[in-house]
Amino acid sequence: MWAIYKRELKSYFYSPLAYVLTGIYTLLLSLNFLRPILAATGPTQTSFGAIIYNLNILLAFLIPILTMRVLADEKRNGTEVLLMTSPNSVAAIVFGKFLAAFTVFLLMVAVTAMYPIIIAISGELIVASMITSYIGYILTGALFVAFGVFTSSLTESPIVSAVIGSLCLFFIWIIDYFRSALKGVFFDIAKWISFYSRFLDFVKGTIYLKDFVFFFTLIALFLSLAMIAVEKKRWSQG
Amino acid sequence: MIEVLNLTKSYGQIKAVRNLNFTVNKGEILGFLGPNGAGKSTTMNMITGYLPSTSGTVKVAGYDVSVEPHEVKKRVGYLPEQPPLYTDLTVIEYLDFVSDLKKVDRKKKKSQISDIMELVKISDVRKRLIRNLSKGYKQRVGLAQALIGNPEVLILDEPTVGLDPTQIIEVRKLIKALGKEHTIILSSHIMQEISAVCERIIIINKGQIVAIDTPENITKSLEGSAMYTVRIDGPKDKVIAALKNIVGIRNVKENAKFEDGIEYLVEADKDLDLRKPIFFEMAKHGYPILEIKPMSMNLEEAFLKITSMDPDKASENEQQSNEENANTEENTDNEEVVNNSEDSEEISKEEKEDK
Secondary structure, eight states, X not given: OHHHHHHHHHHHHHSSHHHHHHHXXXXXXXXXXXXXXXXXXXXXXXXXXXXXXXXXXHHHHHHHHHHTHHHHHHHHHTTHHHHHTSSOOHHHHHHHHHHHHHHHHHHHHHHTTHHHHXXXXXXXXXXXXXXXXXXXXXXXHHHHHHHHHHHHHHOSOHHHHHHHHHHHHHHHHHHHHTGGGOOHHHHHHHHHHOHHHHHHHHHTTOOOHHHHHHHHHHHHHHHHHHHHHHHHHHHSOO | OEEEEEEEEEETTEEEXXXXXXXXXXXXXXXXXXXXXXXXXXXXXXXXXXXXXXXXEEEETTEETTTOHHHHHHHEEEXXXXXXXXXXXXXXXXHHHHHHHTTOOHHHHHHHHHHHHHHTTOGGXXXXXXXXXXXHHHHXXXXXXXXXXXXXXXXXXXXXXXXXXXXHHHHHHHHHHHTTTSEEEEEESOHHHHHHHXXXXXXXXXXXXXXXXXXXXXXXXXXTEEEEEEEEOSOHHHHHHHHHHSTTEEEEEEEEEETTEEEEEEEEESSOOOHHHHHHHHHHHTOOEEEEEEEOOOHHHHHHHHHHSOHHHHHHHHHHHHHSOOOOOOOOOHHHHHHHHHHHHHHHHHHHHHO
């Protein structure tokens, strides 16, 4: 597993992909961070969580691009054979790749640490809500990475994988956005599935066990689905 | 070392591999010969545990691939048809990764990698990106990858594809040398390669074994018949009927069309010189013979002949020709053969795509 993790991480930084994504991510977040400060006329209050919450939708587009190649490329380049005929299980292969993409995501998030630092220097930082925001944010990111690994396992084309991934995550966001218009069961479903609003709990500074269960279950689900998809592709290969 | 029992792989209705049975002994080099699309790669993929079989078993060193895949995978080095290379890594990084993947002992890793690079002669490109290497080098990096971890069994799918003639000879030598300590299965659609390296050959066609023997015996068994190419001006059906009338002729096939006539491939009993009977028979019917050439069978032609036969009838035919005397003759018509093999490759490629 660690061999796969190492190689995957290496190849992120051998290509411009990780740098470009981190750059775009930092730029957009920084603009979003500046906006309320520039608009303020006097002492202003902004929660750190609110900054990342506003741009949560950004991850729905960046992470599928980050994960698009992980399994799709192996198949296309014929390197899948090497992995599959080595003494490593499919679970180890998929998990290694998940961890590598997740590590890149963590590095991207690490850059955002400059905002709390700036706030702490020039104002007052609410540490507790910052920590819970980060926990929620990282869980959301991990879920997106797992989902991206899954969509990458479905196809041989990285682009198709990224498009499917982004569309699905964007669709959930839309549902969340128009949730108030829904009624009855649909409202309940929309409320349950919306990881965006679950993230809001964390931003508010509250931690619920159910949210943890939700995220970990879905991460495990998508990684298992990815493993099944890799296996299935082999069994039905024509 | 390797036991294959009733191995079958089907994709829906199509059976890519049908009931293969063979064993490979320890330290043996076995050649796997067949036209493209015959099921060579599929079989190799099943032996290495990449593809599951539909039915039948594969055992490597006593371990069943479907029951204990880990044990098998530890013992097998595999070079697939397309070398599995990460083109964004350098050669040395790649081999380092493969060593980790195959769980090579950390202390031995470095020396093993440099030994293997010396062996397949890629030390001079160790720091170059695989992306920028020529096809021959890429193929050799693929071979190096298979050797990592010093597996007991090597499975090499067309290892000399893309190499230049000197390199081909080098790689053949290398495989022969490796054969002293390893059990090797080698596939190819090039006859010479197989006969130069292998102790035993399996000829496979349309997913079935049509012959297993040493290279010498395979040619011998087929030399029971003689081949002629005859170019005759006349109506095709009548000419074929007339030719088939001649005593000693076993089979007549249209080979090529020319402006002035049609060329036929005539297969006949070995001992008879049929040039005169063909002449008289054609003269009787008034079909002028434009050219008549005896052909001898070398391994290449034997391969073509075996693979063009219906697999179900192949074993019968072999027995028949076994009974007859064997004799060698000089090969007079190489061009013919080359054309044929190209044709049959194209056909089987199309078949593969259809699937």
